[in-house]
Amino acid sequence: MNPAPRAEAAPAATAPGAPPWARGVRIVDRFNEALLAFLAVTLGILALLAFAQVIARYIIGAPLTWSEEVIRYALIWSVFLGVGIGVRRGMLASVEVVNAALPPRPARLLRWASLAVSAAFWAVMVSYGWIILGNVEGMRSGALEIPMTYVYAAVPLGSLLALVNTLAVALAPPAGFAEMPVD
Secondary structure, three states, rough: OOOOOOOOHHHHHHHOOOOOOHHHHHHHHHHHHHHHHHHHHHHHHHHHHHHHHHHHHHHHHHOOHHHHHHHHHHHHHHHHHHHHHHHHHOOOOHHHHHHHHOOOOHHHHHHHHHHHHHHHHHHHHHHHHHHHHHHHHOOOOOOOOOOOOHHHHHHHHHHHHEEEEEHHHHHOOOOOOOOOOOO
């Protein structure tokens, strides 16, 4: 299995005399690398916790009452935090056959329109995520009794990270972004 492509910024973003936003894009890319490492470790721990839950439930006969909730909420956070990395690396689902069939100029316009729609979507998600936080204020989870605002905060925060990564793609597309091949 091939490793996921790295979100290498376009050469113009790393060259001397780079545009002023290039430093910000590099910061986003470094943050994404650290976040990806954190998420990988977290998912490994969650897999071990799920295995421990199975052992506790079916072999020991005393299920862990809290593990399912921890796994569920940690996976929600992992998805929302990880979606920004997928945006930056161009790993989200897309219909590339249309882009490949167009001449260069309309294809470029389509890519910009796609980025604009994506940015608008993430902005709406951030906005409604904050509204959701207000709606769940005072609620607590069933087993752990943690405030549900901690769980639902994944929506606006993860969407904000995705919005920042969408802007990073617009400013410094990943290598190969302009000539996405059709398999």
